[in-house]
Structure formats: C-alpha cells, structure tokens
Amino acid sequence: MTTTTETTNATATATGTATLTLAKSITAGLRRSMQDDDKVILLGEDIGKLGGVFRVTDGLQAEFGTDRVVDTPLAESGIIGMSVGLAMRGYRPVAEIQFDGFIYPGFDQIVSQVAKLHYRSRGAVRMPITIRVPFGGGIGSVEHHSESPEAYFAHTAGLRVVSCSNPQDAYDMLREAIASDDPVMFFEPKRRYWSKGEVNFEPEETLPLSRARVVSPGSDVTLVAYGPLVATAKDAVAAAADDGVSIELIDLRSIAPIDFDTVAASVRKTGRLVITHEAAQSGGIGGEIAASITERSFNWLEAAPARVTGFDTPYPPAALEEHFLPDLDRILDAVDRVLGRPNSLSDWED
Amino acid sequence: MLRTTVSNSSDSEVDLLDDRDYVQLIDAEGRRHANPTLDRWIADVSDDQLADLYEDMVVVRRIDVEATALQRQGELGLWPPLLGQEAAQIGSARALRDDDFIMPSYRENGVAYCRNVPLDDLVRVWRGHAHGSWDPTEYRMAIPAVIIGAQTLHAVGYGVGVRMDGADSAVITYFGDGATSQGDTNEAMIFAATYNAPVVFFCQNNHWAISEPVRLQAAKHISERAPGYGIPSIRVDGNDVLAVMAATRIALDRAHRGGGPTFIEAVTYRMGPHTTSDDPTRYRSAEELAEWKAKDPITRLEKYFEDKGIFTDELKARVKAKADSVAAEFRAGCKEMVEPETMSVFDFVQIEANPVLERQRAQYAAYLANFEGED
Numbered sequence: 001m002t003t004t005t006e007t008t009n010a011t012a013t014a015t016g017t018a019t020l021t022l023a024k025s026i027t028a029g030l031r032r033s034m035q036d037d038d039k040v041i042l043l044g045e046d047i048g049k050l051g052g053v054f055r056v057t058d059g060l061q062a063e064f065g066t067d068r069v070v071d072t073p074l075a076e077s078g079i080i081g082m083s084v085g086l087a088m089r090g091y092r093p094v095a096e097i098q099f100d101g102f103i104y105p106g107f108d109q110i111v112s113q114v115a116k117l118h119y120r121s122r123g124a125v126r127m128p129i130t131i132r133v134p135f136g137g138g139i140g141s142v143e144h145h146s147e148s149p150e151a152y153f154a155h156t157a158g159l160r161v162v163s164c165s166n167p168q169d170a171y172d173m174l175r176e177a178i179a180s181d182d183p184v185m186f187f188e189p190k191r192r193y194w195s196k197g198e199v200n201f202e203p204e205e206t207l208p209l210s211r212a213r214v215v216s217p218g219s220d221v222t223l224v225a226y227g228p229l230v231a232t233a234k235d236a237v238a239a240a241a242d243d244g245v246s247i248e249l250i251d252l253r254s255i256a257p258i259d260f261d262t263v264a265a266s267v268r269k270t271g272r273l274v275i276t277h278e279a280a281q282s283g284g285i286g287g288e289i290a291a292s293i294t295e296r297s298f299n300w301l302e303a304a305p306a307r308v309t310g311f312d313t314p315y316p317p318a319a320l321e322e323h324f325l326p327d328l329d330r331i332l333d334a335v336d337r338v339l340g341r342p343n344s345l346s347d348w349e350d
Numbered sequence: 351m352l353r354t355t356v357s358n359s360s361d362s363e364v365d366l367l368d369d370r371d372y373v374q375l376i377d378a379e380g381r382r383h384a385n386p387t388l389d390r391w392i393a394d395v396s397d398d399q400l401a402d403l404y405e406d407m408v409v410v411r412r413i414d415v416e417a418t419a420l421q422r423q424g425e426l427g428l429w430p431p432l433l434g435q436e437a438a439q440i441g442s443a444r445a446l447r448d449d450d451f452i453m454p455s456y457r458e459n460g461v462a463y464c465r466n467v468p469l470d471d472l473v474r475v476w477r478g479h480a481h482g483s484w485d486p487t488e489y490r491m492a493i494p495a496v497i498i499g500a501q502t503l504h505a506v507g508y509g510v511g512v513r514m515d516g517a518d519s520a521v522i523t524y525f526g527d528g529a530t531s532q533g534d535t536n537e538a539m540i541f542a543a544t545y546n547a548p549v550v551f552f553c554q555n556n557h558w559a560i561s562e563p564v565r566l567q568a569a570k571h572i573s574e575r576a577p578g579y580g581i582p583s584i585r586v587d588g589n590d591v592l593a594v595m596a597a598t599r600i601a602l603d604r605a606h607r608g609g610g611p612t613f614i615e616a617v618t619y620r621m622g623p624h625t626t627s628d629d630p631t632r633y634r635s636a637e638e639l640a641e642w643k644a645k646d647p648i649t650r651l652e653k654y655f656e657d658k659g660i661f662t663d664e665l666k667a668r669v670k671a672k673a674d675s676v677a678a679e680f681r682a683g684c685k686e687m688v689e690p691e692t693m694s695v696f697d698f699v700q701i702e703a704n705p706v707l708e709r710q711r712a713q714y715a716a717y718l719a720n721f722e723g724e725d
C-alpha cells in the first residue's frame with residue numbers, strides 16, 4: 001500500500017480541554033491514538049471520505065492517509081478477519097461496524113478468532129483489536145439500526161466489552177481500549193453522540209477501563225446503568241431526590257468483565273439494586289449482575305434486585321420504540337418496587 | 351404483461367454476451383441499435399408496450415420524488431431513492447411471470463410497484479410503523495432485506511424448493527454492487543451453481559455503496575465473477591429498459607427450463623443520495639453526476655419516441671395523469687396511515703406460547719394502566 005494523502009499540520013496534538021460532543025470526543029481519541037502509535041489503523045465501511053455515517057472518523061483520512069484510514073469492501077467478516085491478520089502482523093486495528101445490527105456477518109471472526117486466538121495459541125498471539133460499534137435505539141431508525149448486542153460478546157470468553165456514556169470517558173476509554181493488548185468491543189451509545197461535555201485531552205489520572213464509576217453517591221438504592229441509559233438514570237436520580245429517595249448511580253463502563261467490587265460495595269450500603277439496559281431481559285447483563293450480587297451480597301439485600309430492560313422481542317419499529325426503551329418512569333417504578341413502595345406490580349401475584 | 355416470443359436460450363448465447371463492455375439496445379441519445387442476440391427476446395415488444403414501460407418508469411420516479419418530499423416534511427423517517435435505476439427495475443420486473451418469486455433488497459420500490467404492492471405498503475417501513483409490510487406469498491415478493499446480501503441465499507433456497515415441488519417458476523434476487531462483497535452473496539452463487547437453482551442474480555451496479563465507489567468492491571467487472579462460480583453472466587446497460595428486459599428474459603428462460611442460475615449486472619447509476627440521510631456531495635463529483643444524467647433511462651426513451659414521432663401529446667397527458675393520480679394516492683396513503691397499537695410490540699415474536707414474554711406483556715400492561723386518567 002502507498003500513502004496517497006499528505007499528512008498535514010492538523011496532526012498537532014490536542015492539549016488542554018474542549019467542549020465536545022461524544023462523537024467528536026471519539027474522533028479526538030482516535031486521532032490521539034493514531035498520533036501516539038503509528039501501528040494504529042482504522043478500517044470500516046464508509047469511514048474515509050464520508051467520515052463514517054456518524055462522521056466519527058471525519059477528517060482522519062485526510063490527516064493520516066488512506067493506508068491508515070481504510071475504506072473496506074462491504075463485508076463485516078472481511079473487516080474483522082482482516083483485522084486479525086493485521087494484528088498478527090503487529091498492527092493495532094480499530095474496526096468500525098457501521099451499526100449494531102450489521103455486526104453479525106463478522107460474528108464468527110469475532111467469537112472464534114479474535115476472542116480465542118490468544119488462548120488457542122497458548123499466549124503466542126495477541127489480538128490488540130478494538131471493534132467500535134454504535135449501538136442502541138432511540139433514533140427513530142429502521143430495523144437492524146437500534147440493537148443492543150453486547151450480551152452476546154460478554155458471553156464470549158476472551159473479549160473485553162465496554163461502553164462509554166459521556167465525552168470524557170469516550171475519549172479516555174477508547175484510548176485505553178486501543179492500547180490494550182486484549183481485544184475490546186467498544187460500544188458507543190449512538191443516541192448520545194450529539195450530547196456535549198468537557199473533555200480534558202491529557203487527564204492526569206483516568207479510571208481503568210475495567211472499573212465502574214460511581215456517578216453520584218446515594219444511600220437508599222443502587223442503580224446500575226451503562227452506555228445510553230446513564231443519562232436517563234441521571235434524570236431518575238434527580239427525580240427520586242425530589243421525592244426524598246437517595247440513589248447511588250453506577251456507570252458500569254465495563255460490561256465484561258464486570259466490576260462487581262464496586263457494585264457490591266454500593267449494594268452493601270444501600271441494600272437495594274436496580275439494573276437497567278436497553279437489551280432484552282433474558283440472558284442479558286442485568287440478570288448476570290442480579291445473580292452475582294445476590295450470590296455475593298445476599299445478606300445485605302433488603303429486596304430482590306429489579307431489572308428495567310428492553311423486552312424479549314426484536315427491537316420494534318420506530319413508532320413503538322418509546323415503549324421498548326427503558327425510560328425515567330419505568331426506572332422510578334422499579335425504584336419504588338425495591339423500596340417496597342406502591343408500584344405498577346404492587347398487586348401482582350406469583 | 352409482456353411475454354417473450356422466443357425461448358430456447360443456450361449457455362453459449364449467454365457467454366457470447368460476456369466479453370462485451372455491456373449490451374445495449376437503446377443508447378443515451380434514444381437511438382435503437384440492432385443486437386441479434388438480444389433482439390429476438392424483445393421482438394414482441396411493440397411501441398405501445400414500450401410506452402407502457404415508459405409510463406411505469408415515470409410513475410416510479412414520481413413515487414420516489416413524493417417519498418423524498420414526505421421525508422423532508424417529517425412524514426417518513428427515511429427513504430432510499432431509486433432515482434436513475436428505473437429502467438433496471440422496470441425492465442426486469444416486467445419480464446417476470448406472475449409466479450416468479452422476487453427476493454429484493456430495500457431499494458426495489460419500482461419492482462414492488464410492478465407487483466401491485468399497495469402504495470401505502472411501500473412506505474410503512476420507512477414511516478417506522480413496521481419492519482415489513484406485505485405478505486410475500488400474496489405478492490410473490492419478499493419484504494425488503496436491509497442486511498446486505500442476505501436475500502441472495504434465500505433466493506437459492508426458494509428456488510431449490512420450487513424445483514423439488516416440480517414447478518417451473520424462477521426466483522429473481524436483487525442486490526447492489528456493494529452486496530457482491532458479502533460472503534452471503536458469494537455463497538449464494540456457489541449454492542445456486544451446485545444445485546442448479548432457478549435463480550436470476552440481478553445486480554444493480556449503481557456505482558456506489560453509500561460513499562464507496564464500485565472499484566472498491568470489484569477490481570474487474572462484477573459480471574466477471576459469476577463465471578468463476580460456474581454461472582453464465584450478462585453485463586447489460588441498466589439504463590436501457592429494453593436491453594434489461596431482454597437480458598432478464600434470457601435469464602428467466604434458462605431458469606424456467608431447468609438451465610440453472612444466471613447472473614445479470616445491470617450497469618446503472620444512483621442519481622440520488624444513498625438514502626435521505628446521506629449527503630453525496632461529500633464523496634462524489636458533480637461531473638460524474640452530470641455524466642450519468644446524460645444517460646438518464648427516462649429521457650432516452652423520450653428521445654426514442656420523439657425520433658419515431660410517437661411522443662404524442664396524448665401519450666404525455668396519459669402518463670402525467672397516471673403519475674399524478676398515483677402520487678396523490680401515495681401521499682394520502684402515507685399521511686392517513688394508522689399508528690400501530692402500543693401492545694403490538696409483543697406480537698409476532700414467535701408462534702408457540704412464550705410464558706416469559708407473556709409475563710412481560712402483562713406486566714407492561716399493568717404498568718401502562720398506572721397512567722390511566724393522567725395526561
């Protein structure tokens with residue numbers, strides 16, 4: 001391959017802080033990772049001139065050239081499989097999957113190759129691959145564009161699965177994901193791409209990728225969320241506070257492995273646990289958290305953990321998505337339930 | 351419906367077409383060129399019938415314009431325009447027998463129109479009311495496939511089923527140039543060749559897969575790939591409705607007669623954006639668009655009619671009246687569409703009872719009941 005685009009002075013390293021959208025903070029994280037390590041290359045569909053359908057890679061091909069920002073043929077198995085080969089050759093591929101629902105043609109390469117090569121080669125081969133996936137609903141889109149497939153990957157040994165919820169985390173977590181020698185599934189909350197926040201480009205200290213964050217301390221109920229629902233959960237914290245209920249909100253960040261130490265410490269304080277995610281309930285992350293916390297902190301629990309999730313249905317057409325998606329009221333209803341206050345299931349028997 | 355007067359194609363006939371750039375009967379200037387191989391396949395198409403094809407093309411372009419406007423007005427979430435691909439869709443769809451089955455992608459609104467799919471069903475998906483809106487058995491056309499390439503394998507399975515049933519109908523599957531990169535599409539060709547499936551692989555090479563030019567998917571002509579799988583292929587001017595019809599008839603005839611799969615690359619151009627969300631000015635030049643505008647499939651037919659002195663006021667008026675009435679019905683059907691019921695979120699997940707899901711349904715109903723009387 002030959003470099004066809006001149007590098008320009010746009011590669012100057014960003015310093016200080018800036019207010020950015022979550023999408024642009026990912027762009028900044030990609031740029032910084034590419035500046036720091038010339039083995040980092042991006043590949044995906046429409047990521048070059050177009051800058052990706054969400055413009056996350058906007059400007060990067062002009063800046064780093066067509067060798068390092070690679071538009072691929074339309075084939076997800078190809079994108080992931082080629083990343084495996086590049087990784088074996090010493091590169092750090094960052095693959096973009098255009099939408100959550102398009103990851104499945106690449107599923108085999110992810111679960112059988114990316115996830116297992118280190119194990120299968122008894123540690124001889126590393127897979128420092130980051131797979132970026134815009135995920136989740138709430139954007140009024142057509143089918144296959146609003147899915148939350150994280151549990152499939154969390155169920156696969158060998159993969160780290162993470163999701164960011166705000167611009168600073170997006171920037172920091174992406175850089176750590178790319179620097180990680182393990183493969184990372186990086187789920188980006190697409191409906192929050194346009195939400196803004198302050199980003200410090202050179203933070204003195206960052207929370208390790210595998211750690212959950214206590215977003216706001218509280219004493220009555222522990223609420224666990226990740227990705228797009230952290231913003232919704234924050235609204236729930238505020239609304240509950242008005243009602244005299246103190247919620248401790250945890251942004252999980254790492255979906256695999258889960259930082260159970262942080263969740264358990266919180267539950268031992270509050271005695272009550274609510275978990276929310278957009279993905280369907282059965283076989284989901286919420287069930288894993290409820291079971292693990294029940295196993296390890298049963299004696300501290302004052303109520304059964306409650307899940308607020310998407311239903312066990314395919315993601316519905318846009319006209320119905322508000323019903324599928326957990327929202328403020330459904331979260332508060334579950335908070336009432338774990339507190340033993342009147343709620344929608346008060347009269348429910350069995 | 352148009353019927354061919356000729357049958358009996360042979361592989362050598364198809365192979366003959368393979369080494370040209372593409373075959374064409376009516377060029378961009380509206381000039382008719384003789385082509386001994388193709389001509390006999392459309393010898394029965396009279397000027398009146400050509401005018402019907404012209405009407406179809408004008409109508410589906412009008413549907414496209416209306417849908418794009420409806421999207422701009424907030425009535426549709428999204429729309430994938432077929433602007434520029436009218437000849438490829440009408441020429442192929444009008445070559446089909448009623449019992450031939452269609453496995454489309456998401457852009458075949460012109461094909462669906464030919465199958466008399468109700469106009470509001472063309473937009474139900476794009477209005478966000480449903481994932482699929484018609485019964486495939488009723489229209490012998492599957493619902494749109496958004497996952498690129500998936501439908502090509504379905505075509506093979508359906509076709510194998512047709513032959514096992516002792517029927518002689520065919521399956522046509524539509525897909526784009528981008529789709530030819532997917533494993534599914536390549537597997538479909540292998541399976542079709544292995545089982546001699548009665549499938550027409552109809553690739554609309556519109557030169558773009560969102561922002562990616564076709565050269566990123568194929569180093570040589572897309573049509574050159576199929577012979578490697580053992581499938582004869584034809585490269586046809588996809589903006590020439592007559593040539594498309596001829597090519598499709600050849601392919602269908604092979605399928606109907608047990609001759610197996612055929613690949614057609616219809617060389618056309620996506621004159622609009624990928625969808626209404628796309629901004630093609632970011633990645634393609636105005637010159638390229640202008641070059642293809644000059645090869646417009648509808649304009650060339652008008653020139654052809656002009657030259658023959660049959661582009662009469664009567665024809666123009668008839669086509670305009672038809673387009674106007676379809677457009678009015680289409681708009682009304684879109685705007686008057688009834689919103690889906692809330693609890694339909696839980697419908698059609700599966701056929702056998704699922705107690706876990708039923709519990710979720712009942713609990714959600716109880717939850718909603720909490721809000722009754724509020725507003």
Ligand SMILES: Cc1ncc(C[n+]2csc(CCOP(=O)(O)OP(=O)(O)O)c2C)c(N)n1
Pocket residue numbers: 045074076098102105457496497498525526527528529530556558559560620624
């Ligand atoms: C498996 C999969 N990957 C990616 C996409 C996103 N996507 C939708 S359309 C498209 C381009 C398709 O190009 P082509 O096959 O040429 O068909 P055209 O849109 O030009 O009709 C892409 C990448 C998808 N729908 N499915």
Ligand SMILES: [Mg+2]
Pocket residue numbers: 526527528554555556557558559560
């Ligand atoms: Mg295309």
